[in-house]
Amino acid sequence: MIVIGAGRVGTALAARAPEHGLSCTLIDRESGWDALSGPQGDPIVVAVRNPDLADVVRATPQHRRDDLVFLQNGMIRETLAELGVARATRGLLYFAVPSRGAPVQPGRTSWFSGPHGLAVARWLGTMGLVSRDVDWARFSFYELEKVSWLVAHGLLCTVHDCTVGEVAERHADTLLALSRELGVIGRCAHGVDVDPEYLRDKLVDYSRSVPEWRASVKAWDWRDGWFQRQAARHGVETPVHRELLRAAGFSDRLAQP
Numbered sequence: 001m002i003v004i005g006a007g008r009v010g011t012a013l014a015a016r017a018p019e020h021g022l023s024c025t026l027i028d029r030e031s032g033w034d035a036l037s038g039p040q041g042d043p044i045v046v047a048v049r050n051p052d053l054a055d056v057v058r059a060t061p062q063h064r065r066d067d068l069v070f071l072q073n074g075m076i077r078e079t080l081a082e083l084g085v086a087r088a089t090r091g092l093l094y095f096a097v098p099s100r101g102a103p104v105q106p107g108r109t110s111w112f113s114g115p116h117g118l119a120v121a122r123w124l125g126t127m128g129l130v131s132r133d134v135d136w137a138r139f140s141f142y143e144l145e146k147v148s149w150l151v152a153h154g155l156l157c158t159v160h161d162c163t164v165g166e167v168a169e170r171h172a173d174t175l176l177a178l179s180r181e182l183g184v185i186g187r188c189a190h191g192v193d194v195d196p197e198y199l200r201d202k203l204v205d206y207s208r209s210v211p212e213w214r215a216s217v218k219a220w221d222w223r224d225g226w227f228q229r230q231a232a233r234h235g236v237e238t239p240v241h242r243e244l245l246r247a248a249g250f251s252d253r254l255a256q257p
């Protein structure tokens with residue numbers, strides 16, 4: 001497997017692969033790019049942050065772009081479409097790597113969809129990281145679920161200065177109220193119909209698997225900013241999300257209602 005991005009995720013996967021008899025070529029900013037000169041066909045896992053996607057796609061030879069596998073959190077569909085890679089494989093990681101050089105903290109099942117979904121799911125599965133390849137509709141649900149987890153916990157961990165495990169135990173009511181708003185946006189803007197209690201329970205379940213994680217508000221355009229844009233576009237009220245943004249110190253980023 002080829003992985004682009006020698007950060008937390010890339011470094012952890014490159015260290016874990018050989019422990020399970022698997023190969024992994026890690027590409028960083030300066031080195032390893034010649035690994036992409038081979039023929040089309042083998043997956044290339046992209047483990048960089050969202051703002052760096054454009055540089056990576058542009059640096060990837062045209063004939064290898066359909067081999068890219070995007071692991072980024074957040075609503076990245078529009079970004080990928082603008083970069084001409086909308087049909088590439090996507091992944092949602094349900095494990096955590098807290099710092100560069102730290103091992104993977106296994107969480108729940110990671111989800112993949114697209115041409116290389118099965119290959120990457122098997123690669124991670126062989127390393128003991130439970131993963132599954134699913135159809136696009138199912139992936140869309142998990143995409144909403146993951147971004148909801150990140151938005152809800154980014155805000156609640158910041159406001160209450162606590163871990164995601166503490167959010168799960170102490171703030172389940174707020175999580176449910178937020179899940180209602182996120183669920184409405186999911187239906188209007190993402191074509192996913194989800195019961196808010198089910199969504200809340202899934203969020204709590206993942207938090208219990210990585211209870212020490214401290215989430216934060218980041219990758220604005222692909223998380224909280226995306227929800228605000230969709231709420232405005234579809235005329236949906238999101239008072240809980242807006243109040244949490246205020247309490248977390250993001251009043252200056254609140255869209256006009």
Ligand SMILES: NC(=O)c1ccc[n+]([C@@H]2O[C@H](COP(=O)([O-])OP(=O)(O)OC[C@H]3O[C@@H](n4cnc5c(N)ncnc54)[C@H](OP(=O)(O)O)[C@@H]3O)[C@@H](O)[C@H]2O)c1
Pocket residue numbers: 004005006007008009010027028029030047048049050052055056071072073093094095096097098100
């Ligand atoms: N960490 C987690 O637990 C976790 C869990 C699930 C999903 N994710 C997702 O996985 C992605 C990577 O996360 P991360 O935590 O590994 O981020 P990270 O620690 O910031 O690592 C990103 C790496 O990408 C490198 N990079 C940036 N632009 C590049 C380019 N043009 N060419 C080559 N390398 C480039 C960076 O290099 P420099 O160091 O030189 O800047 C950095 O080493 C993110 O989208 C994140 O949302 C992470």
